[in-house]
Amino acid sequence: MTLLPKDNSLTQIEHEEIGGNQLFPVFLKLNNLHTVLVGGGNVGLEKLTAILNNSQLARVTVISKTFLPEIHELAARHEGLSIVQKSFTDNDLDTAEVVIAATNDGELNKYVRQSAHDRKLLINVADKPELCDFYLGSIVKKGDLKLAISTNGKSPTVAKRLKEVLNESLPDELDTTLQQMSELRNTLSGDFADKVKQLNSVTAVLVKPRSVVIKNFIWLIWSTIIVSLAIVITALYFKEPAFKTFVEGVSPQFYYFLGAGFVFAMIDGAIGMSYGVTSTTFSLSMGIPPASASMGVHLSEIMSCGIAGWMHYRMGNINWKLFWLLVLPGIAGAVIGASILSSLEHYSMYTKPVVSVYTLILGVVILSKAFNIKKKKSADKVKRISLLGLGGGFIDAVGGGGWGSIVLSTLIAGGRSPIFCLGTVKLSRFFVAIAGSITFIAMVSSDHWQAVAGLVLGSALASPIAAKISNKISTKTIMVSVGIIVILVSIKSIVAFITKFI
Structure with a gap:
């Protein structure tokens, strides 16, 4: 299915007046789409690596007059990655469904963008947020769980920092939880409504507010221990002369x-x-x-x-x-x-x-x-x-x-x-x-x-x-x-x- 961009109906000033991040997040199945990436230098390598890290089977064609050795190494490891060493022309997008312009030539990037829009294709232009139809956000990945971070093109550095924090904070065991929930869902019978009710029943304990007694159970235990010790020590002090002598003898x-x-x-x-x-x-x-x-x-x-x-x-x-x-x-x-x-x-x-x-x-x-x-x-x-x-x-x-x-x-x-x-x-x-x-x-x-x-x-x-x-x-x-x-x-x-x- 071809992705059809619409012309911007709002000016930059109107966007700013609305405020907030107006982007709509989606997750593309790049394994089923043909991505054309124009650029074989450092910027192209960065974009290509981001794609392959998230979609190892993505179908990507990279077009450039020169390529970094790292891109050739990626092509050797990924069957869906093709390299075409040539200058970019309009017809290179004839079979494309997603386009990324990642060259260090601003005019060429604009030309690629125009060619993509002529074919009603969505395009990402490196380091030019105002020319992009979509952004490649920072991705946090834990198995089947993915979180995408967007700063609305304002600061990729902040997005990368947040990615580092979330990568360290989220446990790898989250993927195990997802797999177990998937297995549980497959064992459920009935129609969709019945399955939802059963899943809600099973997972209710995760969000159900705990009672006051359970929430403060540890506090209750330690309070009981401390009070009990105080009672025992007080009783011994007044009833056992030997214990009283010992206590008074302590410095x-x-x-x-x-x-x-x-x-x-x-x-x-x-x-x-x-x-x-x-x-x-x-x-x-x-x-x-x-x-x-x-x-x-x-x-x-x-x-x-x-x-x-x-x-x-x-x-x-x-x-x-x-x-x-x-x-x-x-x-x-x-x-x-x-x-x-x-x-x-x-x-x-x-x-x-x-x-x-x-x-x-x-x-x-x-x-x-x-x-x-x-x-x-x-x-x-x-x-x-x-x-x-x-x-x-x-x-x-x-x-x-x-x-x-x-x-x-x-x-x-x-x-x-x-x-x-x-x-x-x-x-x-x-x-x-x-x-x-x-x-x-x-x-x-x-x-x-x-x-x-x-x-x-x-x-x-x-x-x-x-x-x-x-x-x-x-x-x-x-x-x-x-x-x-x-x-x-x-x-x-x-x-x-x-x-x-x-």
């Missing part, structure tokens, strides 16, 4: 760090970072040496990051290439940093202000992110991932935090998918935390195990409910509060150190 430091770990884990659940820096800043203010403080942070993050990493793995949010580039250098950096900090434990009065300066800087970074002060001008992806992992692991171990603030923010600012960055960084953080913790335990003879235990237990209790509670609060409010608190406490520690020598 108050344990309870301080238990509450602090819980609060800091809630904050981390809201903004995806700052647990390390807030915990370290609090530990230093409570008189804990830097190595012991960092050890507590790393031990407490093993469980929280392990749970988060596993959930991201189950959801398919892990970029495995990025993971391996981060995790091995990150482990090496954590071991080196933990070893250096542990060897300086006896000089904690000197290392403490250094770490306080570091937490002060991170506090400023967090505060600046809250107000979007720091913006990356380029969207180029970070290339030296291994160096980023090595530096992030080292600084995280020495300063007791910074993996999320440094590694995660750098990757996202570099143009990578936030979802995949978050999942990958969380999972790699689990292994980095293990490596750092083992190094600290092997090298540090700490007298602050009750503080470490409180931090570990507090963060573990908060991890499953952090996101639900923290999402009720403005992220910007939390980041501003955290940034200010970290800055003030860090300055207090630095001033206290300086006054000792005045």
